[in-house]
Amino acid sequence: MTQKIWTGRRQLLRLSLGGAALALLPDGATVEAALKRVSRFNDVAQAALFRPQTLAPTFAQSELTLPFRFNAFYSEASVPEIDEQQWRFKVDGLVRKPGAWTLKQLKALPPRTEITRLVCIEGWSAIGQWTGVPLWHFLALLGADISAKYVAFTCADGYYTSIDMASALHPQTMLAFGFNGQDSLPDEFGFPLRLRIPTKLGFKNPKHLTGLVVTNRFTSGYWEDLHGYNWFAGL
CATH class of the missing domain: 1.10.287 (Helix Hairpins)
Structure with a gap:
């Protein structure tokens, strides 16, 4: 309720x-x-x-949505297959330490696990348990300019989106690499890395991440450009 x-x-x-x-x-x-x-x-x-310190609701394991619903702009049969050994998460823009991260390096950072609800713009929602690196912590490691306006993301499936810096620094926003107690994300839910941001609608939670850019240049997003969705997309 x-x-x-x-x-x-x-x-x-x-x-x-x-x-x-x-x-x-x-x-x-x-x-x-x-x-x-x-x-x-x-x-x-x-x-x-938006209130940067107001938390989205969290849930108990007994409230997990099983099975968790797949959703993308393509069918489940078209989920990209990504080779972890070749994959890198590239960071650039207004950061002191640009570069490329392996999944192993990301998993070595202090993790956070939280059970939150993903709310789709289509009217459904699902509760899942996510484990990953808080984005605020990752940005701090990069020496990111947190006075910048945006953090933009690219993905292996051609998807792209961006979020405001205040939302990027929210304590529940994370780069997720684990799901429902598993050490890795299932392919269909974003392997090897996805953004999990429970204060925004589902289309602002990109999967199969390949890069992050801290910037003052507005870059919009896939659904915003295609169908005119609201960019902020807050809950």
């Missing part, structure tokens, strides 16, 4: 803000232009409402 209230209030507020933004549009605005303005308005409003 707590989760439904927590999510529902923010959805209602986003809808209310969207209506307010529409009312401010000039009469001659096209539908497409109107939607873009509403989207930008929602992004700004959600960023203003």
Whole structure:
């Protein structure tokens, strides 16, 4: 019940803000232009409402969703096969220590395990246990400029997205490499590395990560560019 209230209030507020933004549009605005303005308005409003230390709900192991639902912009048969020995996670941009990390190096960092709910924009949700490196800690190791605006991600499956720095530094945001007690992620859920960010909708949780860039240049995301989804996508 707590989760439904927590999510529902923010959805209602986003809808209310969207209506307010529409009312401010000039009469001659096209539908497409109107939607873009509403989207930008929602992004700004959600960023203003975001509280960096407010935690998303966590759950008990008895509440895990089994089986966990697969979701991507392709079928499960098309999940990329990644060779761990060849894979590297490349970091660049506004960091003092750019470079490439192996999965073994990432797993050697102090891990965090948390059971949280992934909420899909399609209307379903699933609870899973995730283990990984808190992103704030990883950025600190890189010597990242945390005054930068964005952290952008690339993926082996062609997906891409970016998040605001405040969300990147949230204590529950992690680079996840383990799932439901397993040392590694199953292929279909993002092997070898994915972003897990329970304060945002599921499409802001990219899988099969290949790189991270700390930047002041806005780069949007796959679904934002394809279908005009709100970029901030907060819960």
